[in-house]
Amino acid sequence: MNYWLFKSEPDVYGIDALASEPNQQCRWDGVRNYQARNHLRDDVIVGDQVLFYHSSCGTPGVAGIMEVVKAAYSDPAQLDPENGYYDPKATADNPRWYVVDVKLVRKFSRLLPLSKLKKQPSLAGMQLFKQGRLSVVPLTKTEWLMILSLEE
């Protein structure tokens, strides 16, 4: 079992949007970065635990916890010219982009802000800080436990 952090802009799709889905479940789509894609396609498995991270917003930070309920499959949006995630270089036989399905485990009672994570010396080596632009970030179990212990 693995630990991850998935980023989403709350103005586009935040944790409250996930909470109001049927079964509090959704397709995690729109990943269009190869490194993030490779994680989704090759490394994310059913049962993996995922932090839902709100990015590019007033207070960026961790909003809650999700669990992977379906492993990677081809993102149907890449084949649909009407869809914003359409990719003309992708085909059904040779897809470029993948998605997974996730469900909400729980929303934090309070957002855990990035500023608080940054104050923790034991988290200083996190890939989240080293590589700011990655939308699917792996976490070690130690980092996962540390982050959860900071929740109020």
Place this chain on the structure above:
DNA sequence: GCCAACGTTGGC
């Protein structure tokens, strides 16, 4: 809005 840190594209 600014800017750093990437990633992508396209000419050569």
Place this chain on the structure above:
DNA sequence: GCCAACGTTGGC
């Protein structure tokens, strides 16, 4: 393959 130009992410 190199590199400049451009685009995107994301914190501040």
